[in-house]
Amino acid sequence: MSLWLNRIQPLLLLLSVLLVNVLFSYFAPLEQVSIAPSVLFPVVSLMLPLNLFLWSILPEKGVQNRSFNSLVLALFVLQAMFVYWLMSELPLQWIEWISLPVLSDLKLYHLSFASSLAFLFAGFVLSLKLNYEKQLRVFNHSVVFILLLMAFALNQYTQDGVLAWVSSVVGLIVILSLVFDAHHIAYTDELTGLKGRRALNESFMGLGKRYAIAMVDIDHFKNFNDTYGHDAGDKVLKIVASILDTVQGGKAYRYGGEEFTLVFANKSVDKVSTELERLRVAIANEVIYLNPKSNAKSTKNKTDPKSVSVTISLGLAEPDVDHSSPSQVLKFADEGLYKAKKAGRNKLVHSVSKPIRATAKKSVKK
Template identity: 35%
Template sequence: MAALQRLLSSAWLLHLLVLAALAGWILVLNAPFPRPAVALLEAHQLEILGVGGGLVAVLALLYRRANLALQAAVISLSIAGLGVAPSPAHGVTAAAILLPINILILALLDERGLLSRDGLWRCAALVLQVLLVLGLFRHQPAWLEALAATHFLPAAVSSWSSLPDQGLLLGVLAVAGLLSWALLHPNPPHIGAFSALVTATVGLELSLMRHGSLVLPTLLAVVALHLLLFAVLQEAHRMAFRDGLTGLPNRRAMDTLTQGLSGRYTIAMMDIDHFKAFNDTYGHEIGDQVLRRVASNIGRVGAGGRPFRYGGEEFSVVFPGRSPDEAVGALEAVRQAIADTPFRLRSADRPADDKRGSRERSGQRGEQETRITISIGVAEPESTSASADDVVQAADQALYRAKKGGRNRLAR
């Protein structure tokens, strides 16, 4: 059940559904394509790609995601190039080589904004590629033909694809790299780049299978642009409803959840004991490490609890459909786990790499340690007319009693 909940709340879900629908559609691809749609896509390919890519780029820039905007431009320009190339094979050769390289690089580069020095260099690199490809189309099409005719992959590998060997190899490497990166860092921009690249590359493959038809690559480019659009919207939602330091949902997310609560539920308010003194003694960087450590424990709360960073050193957990008696066990487990785990203070010269730091710590007996504890207040609605704000206030009062009673305890 927990795994299902993680999947349903994951940024992967929407992209996997689209890719699954795409795979299912390809299996019945032999069905006739509606003639009006064919005529529309062939007659207005550039307009469709320009408007679609432009809208995604503008929205991405509004949320300061220049790399996603440039990825939308790369997809639109790559597929638009099929319509201006001397032949479909020329266009596919250029697109199959440049598309995966650009999408992979833009997905891995840090976000710097469009008008920064790095952003302008990226725009310039994209413009230079466009000019280079147009120059090859006009003056050296034979070079692209020779490139497409160069085979170096084993026949058993290249036989299942119509793409040139260079494009096939780069595409597989880019897709594998993006998939690995997206699994390690499952944020919307990385997932969107992966799913968009897969979709656009399938469009290039189908273009050659359909003897250079522009219909399928244009249609799949529009789907790829929509996947990038989904990524922009998911990233905007994450920025609005996730705490950047701890990764937990923030207070706005909690307010959204509690607005829809009714019937039985429990709210727990948590506070790190002596956090201000700890922050003043060791500094804000160490304080941030403490917040992340505590958030990591609270994020694993059981009994169906939904954890949030409420603000500052305060956290909260909402238990929909649970009474305090049902929630206390999970809360006590979190409190005990935090109290029982020593917190090792990271020195200023400690390696940034956790594994290397762990190896170096293994030989150090005098490393400074401290203990972190939290206090918890728990409350439920006292009547059917009680609002979630009333329950939060009651939980805060219980938290005050826990502090007054000696800290590192739970009060109701």
């Protein structure tokens, strides 16, 4: 899955958990009574949270970045050499320092003070990091929970099978988080944060027979890009999307380019017209500050920000005799959008099918 999604962080996390299990199985198996567990346990329980923290804060470089992979391999080799040196040389001063307990009287808690501090530090920093994420990543959220699980597993290390079972659960969590992230990427527009066209098409399957669909287009959007640049155009798209996302009784989607779609399940056009007018007025009244491009001819001072506003045109439609499927209603709403553009923009136009002619009725009677 890491190869498929080109993500190295999940692979490194699972590799760290795997190596912990290998180290305990090789150096300190539970069926053998030796000094090895008392030496290896505080070392590994200290190194694991630091490794999980390191793989989480390092930038995602993908699985095909050779220089980054070489750096990671070197880190693993250095840690392996360090553990081997500790197990062979047994430097008592180091081992005593990292083995100090939190409280000597605690019988149910076996992690050392240094290990506990490492787990708390990693969990706290990663939790703060989540608040500054621009895009939702389920994997990043799962790492905090994985830290808690591995702390529990190491604390219960002396119980046969606990470490292996918890490590298996960690592997399942990582796989599920990658699946959720892949779903989020596929169905969510990265720029605006709205659901994309794929999600829109799938939403049509559960609409039923009563619904309304509105097509929305930003007026003169190409002029914004030509005058202020694509960064300004992206800012306009984000602001418009954030206002459309406040729609009551419906769901906003980015259809593509500067077009958006609003879907209202179990609603008629009469019930959603007021809400669409509210959104149209809110966007028209929104003041946006943009920096003109250096080649803009319409501004005298090309360095000072300029306050501008944008408007939207909307086409609204609902199922009828001629338009029974959601895809047909969508195209029908797009016809209303085209009429709104022709009528001067910044308008809401209802698409209404042509009434049946009287002559047609007479011919039916005959």
